[in-house]
Amino acid sequence: MRRGFKTEAKRLALELRAEIGLGAHSPFNPYAFADEYGIPVIQLSNLHGPARDHFLQADGSALSGALVPIGTGVAILENDAQPPTRRRTTMCHELAHVVLEHEFGVSLSADERRCGLGGDQEDEADWLSGEMLIPSDGAFRLARANATDQQAAEFFDVSLAVARWRMNHSGARKVVERARRKRATL
Ligand SMILES: [Zn+2]
CATH class of the missing domain: 1.10.10 (Arc Repressor Mutant, subunit A)
Known part of the structure; x- marks a missing residue:
């Protein structure tokens, strides 16, 4: 992780929370935040066909969440078969990648705190999402x-x-x- 990033993330997370009217002592609301930022959130259960059945596994072995490029923007695909706390972590992880303007094709997240991006971007998204939560x-x-x-x-x-x-x-x-x-x- 880049030197100074943790200090930066601490401050940034408080700013992001303030944008949706939250201080440091209440649960974060990733859905309100995505809404505020104009990031569409797509639930897997709303998709159709065999791809959906493959991804929709409660243990998350296939997929927790993903960033999907849409036009010039990005949407978050989330596995809504998972428990709410797990979904909140996944959402924050994906939101952190967006806020930090990370390069991505499609970022697939199977682990609770990791997706497939790897390297510094992954560590930064992990840390910032922790500060958000x-x-x-x-x-x-x-x-x-x-x-x-x-x-x-x-x-x-x-x-x-x-x-x-x-x-x-x-x-x-x-x-x-x-x-x-x-x-x-x-
Ligand atoms: Zn990631």
Whole structure:
């Protein structure tokens, strides 16, 4: 990942949230955001034919989401057979690629936090989508309140895996624990 990207993503995610009237302490709404940006979202269940049956598998082994070029713009195709928290992560991942203006043909996402793009673009989209779902400021507030991963997941309406990732890798818990240890030795 490019130097300074994490700091940039932290700020950018707060700006993106503000565009749909959200602060750092509420669940992100990727559908409202896509709407605001004029990005059509197509649900797989609305497509027809054998392609649909192939893609529509609840375990997501075939597809979670995809960016599909439409004219000069882009649409997001999402697998609506998956659980809502999983869909929200996929949506944020694809939206992050759009916001960061990544080059893409068709980006297919099978893993919850990855698609087929690979490299720096993939790492950047992954990190930014994490900041969109649980901003660092939100993670810090939860860490100070001793929130568990489960509580963080419920508060931000994300999967347990995403909550655990953000609470541990945003640095929130580490910083709060360090501050507490320092106070304890005074
Ligand atoms: Zn991707």
